Amino acid sequence: MDQYFIIEKFVLITILFAISLLIAMYSTYAERKVAAFLQDRLGPNRAGIFGILQPLADGVKMFMKEEIIPANANKWLFMVGPGLAMLCACIGTAVIPWGQDLNIGGRIVPLQVTDINVGVLYIFGVVSLGVYGVMIGGWASNNKYSLLSAIRAASQNISYEVAMGLSIIALLLVTNTLSLREIVAQQQGWHWNVLYQPLGFIIFMVCSFAETNRAPFDLPECETELIGGYHTEYSSMKLGFYLFAEYINMFVSSTVMATLYFGGYNYPGMVWVAGQVSPNAAALIGTGIFFLKIFTFIFFFMWVRWTIPRFRYDQLMNLGWKGLIPLAIINIIITGIFIAVRNF
Amino acid sequence: MESLSNKKKVLEQKPLNLAERMYLPTIVKGLSTTISHFLKKPATIKYPEQVREFSINWRGMHSLKRDEEGRERCTACGLCALSCPAEAITMIAAERKADEKHLYREEKYAAVYEINMLRCIFCGLCEEACPKEAIYLDGPIVPSDYLRKDFIYGKDKLVEAPLTNDL
Numbered sequence: 029m030d031q032y033f034i035i036e037k038f039v040l041i042t043i044l045f046a047i048s049l050l051i052a053m054y055s056t057y058a059e060r061k062v063a064a065f066l067q068d069r070l071g072p073n074r075a076g077i078f079g080i081l082q083p084l085a086d087g088v089k090m091f092m093k094e095e096i097i098p099a100n101a102n103k104w105l106f107m108v109g110p111g112l113a114m115l116c117a118c119i120g121t122a123v124i125p126w127g128q129d130l131n132i133g134g135r136i137v138p139l140q141v142t143d144i145n146v147g148v149l150y151i152f153g154v155v156s157l158g159v160y161g162v163m164i165g166g167w168a169s170n171n172k173y174s175l176l177s178a179i180r181a182a183s184q185n186i187s188y189e190v191a192m193g194l195s196i197i198a199l200l201l202v203t204n205t206l207s208l209r210e211i212v213a214q215q216q217g218w219h220w221n222v223l224y225q226p227l228g229f230i231i232f233m234v235c236s237f238a239e240t241n242r243a244p245f246d247l248p249e250c251e252t253e254l255i256g257g258y259h260t261e262y263s264s265m266k267l268g269f270y271l272f273a274e275y276i277n278m279f280v281s282s283t284v285m286a287t288l289y290f291g292g293y294n295y296p297g298m299v300w301v302a303g304q305v306s307p308n309a310a311a312l313i314g315t316g317i318f319f320l321k322i323f324t325f326i327f328f329f330m331w332v333r334w335t336i337p338r339f340r341y342d343q344l345m346n347l348g349w350k351g352l353i354p355l356a357i358i359n360i361i362i363t364g365i366f367i368a369v370r371n372f
Numbered sequence: 373m374e375s376l377s378n379k380k381k382v383l384e385q386k387p388l389n390l391a392e393r394m395y396l397p398t399i400v401k402g403l404s405t406t407i408s409h410f411l412k413k414p415a416t417i418k419y420p421e422q423v424r425e426f427s428i429n430w431r432g433m434h435s436l437k438r439d440e441e442g443r444e445r446c447t448a449c450g451l452c453a454l455s456c457p458a459e460a461i462t463m464i465a466a467e468r469k470a471d472e473k474h475l476y477r478e479e480k481y482a483a484v485y486e487i488n489m490l491r492c493i494f495c496g497l498c499e500e501a502c503p504k505e506a507i508y509l510d511g512p513i514v515p516s517d518y519l520r521k522d523f524i525y526g527k528d529k530l531v532e533a534p535l536t537n538d539l
Contacts, residue, residue: 066406068415230396335406336399347395 036137044121044141052275053083055326059275062330090268098170098261105168110262110269113161117276120154123147124283125209127293127315130308139315140209147208148196151284152189155239158277159185162241162248165270166258177257180341181248184238187348188245192235194356195228198363199288212292217299220291227359229289231352236281238348241274243333247341282325286318293318423512431494433511434487434525435532439477442535445506446485447478452498452507460491461498478504485530489514489523 057072057079064071072079097106127139144150159181166178202224203211215221222229238245249257256262259270286292293314302310339347391397417424426432437445448465466483468476475481492514498507517523 064414065410068409068412070414070416070418073418331403331406332399335402 032135036135037141040139040141041122044126045118048118048121048276048279049272051279051326052272053087055275055278056086056271057083058326059330059333062327063334066331066334087268090265093264095264095266096261100170101261102168102170105164106261107266109161109165109168110266110273111161112164113158113273114269114276116154116158116161117273117280120151120277120280121283123150123208124287125212125292126318128307128311130311132308138209139311143207143209146206148200148206148211148288151208151280152193152196155277155280156185156189158239158273161270161273162258165262169258169261171261173254173256174258174260177248177250177254177260180254181241181258184241184245184247184344184348187345188235188238188352191231191348191352191356192239194353194360195225195231195235196288198228198356198360199225199232201360201363201367208287212287212294215291215294217294218291218296220289220294222289225289225359225363227355228363229285231356231359232289233285234347234352236285237329237332238344240277240281240329242278242329244336244339245344246333246338247344250338278326278329279322282322282329285325286321290321431496431499431509433489433514434492434498434507434509434530435511436485436527436530437506437508438532438535441474441477443473443475443477444481444531445477445504446482447480447504447506448482448485449480449503451501451503455497455501456492457495457497458491458493460488460493462486462488482527485527487525487530489525490520 060082061071061079063069072082075081075085097103122141123144125138125140125143130137130139162181163178166174166181169175199221200206202221203214205211205214211221237243241248248254249259251257254260259267262270293311295314295317298310298314301313305313439445448463450463450465453459453461453463462484463482463486464484465480468479468481472481494509496509499509514523
């Protein structure tokens with residue numbers, strides 16, 4: 029370990045952090061624009077050209093708002109909640125391999141903050157930690173609607189984490205490794221995991237919708253039943269943090285889906301491209317393609333939100349426990365039989 | 373109970389079939405519906421910059437008319453104020469001086485003529501009541517403002533622009 033190692037990681041972390049926040053910022057703008065286009069409207073177009081400065085205006089508004097902490101709230105936890113939500117959302121990107129190694133002045137720089145050999149489990153852990161921010165915030169508000177919403181969020185996350193974990197097991201049977209770097213490297217060119225695990229991918233995707241509290245599973249924020257959901261009592265930038273964390277979660281989920289099932293930075297014809305340009309340029313093209321996939325997924329998240337109405341709570345639980353979990357188990361069995369036959 | 377009108381219809385609620393329980397086919401259908409709207413022309417417009425065409429019987433902001441010689445037609449008879457159901461119009465009459473004949477058509481005119489645009493309901497009764505064809509609701513949409521006092525429009529905003537001599 030040398031000084032360059034620290035500098036290189038520091039720079040990478042800073043860039044990742046900035047990119048996460050930037051993408052989350054413009055996701056709020058994109059969400060409103062996509063909603064508008066899907067509904068034959070124009071969307072925000074006043075702040076800057078095409079409304080491009082809208083997120084900044086929203087941010088300034090959030091900061092300028094009066095900050096209210098309810099008298100009977102648990103002040104300490106009330107403040108911890110949004111911070112935790114934000115923290116858990118931000119650290120998820122640490123294990124994602126963003127591209128092939130760069131060669132800067134003879135030094136190999138991997139575009140990944142850390143390649144821990146249990147990367148998939150790490151992602152899992154971080155994603156399930158995310159619900160604590162919601163739970164703590166909802167509980168500390170001392171408001172029955174917030175609490176109900178926090179309970180909903182917790183039970184929803186637990187239910188869908190089971191199916192998510194089971195769908196990942198089938199994927200791990202195929203990949204034989206938990207390291208995200210190796211999982212991506214295996215998907216060279218066209219060998220994307222989605223082709224081997226289509227059912228697993230659908231289950232995983234449905235679960236990530238539930239984990240990020242996005243429509244049609246946005247029951248914790250169900251306005252008609254729960255006022256504002258777990259952030260009913262929040263105002264000013266604390267509310268902003270919650271809303272922001274949701275968008276970062278969406279970004280992380282899209283990243284994980286693109287990494288695990290859609291080949292990360294791999295794309296068809298990458299070997300040919302690598303022969304045409306310098307290795308560094310080829311790696312950066314791969315990273316660009318990776319972000320393209322991520323943006324596609326983010327768009328899909330929004331597209332679904334403006335199409336499907338919210339599930340009823342019993343429907344949500346039915347789908348999770350009676351639909352997705354048996355399907356995921358069947359998926360594991362089929363995958364297992366297939367692998368056993370192939371290796372026979 | 374037996375139906376008397378024979379119009380009663382009992383709706384049958386069938387249990388969902390397999391495709392419906394899987395949600396996916398209907399979700400795909402819904403997604404294709406929404407995406408088909410993605411590139412359609414928006415139904416809305418950029419309002420202050422673009423304005424839709426008004427219909428021919430549109431009633432907008434009032435204007436106090438001038439006659440062919442550029443004199444104000446209003447004679448401050450007060451019929452518009454009387455007919456106004458919202459009591460939005462007030463005026464103070466004055467007598468025309470000898471040297472003001474080129475300004476006012478009748479020997480009595482409105483020295484002050486105010487319409488409270490917050491009270492006005494744009495019914496057009498003032499225009500119907502006017503015997504001198506002096507007021508018409510043929511203007512644009514009344515713009516928004518911040519203060520109540522700025523909605524009381526005086527003659528400076530209501531009277532038509534004077535005729536220019538070179539025309």
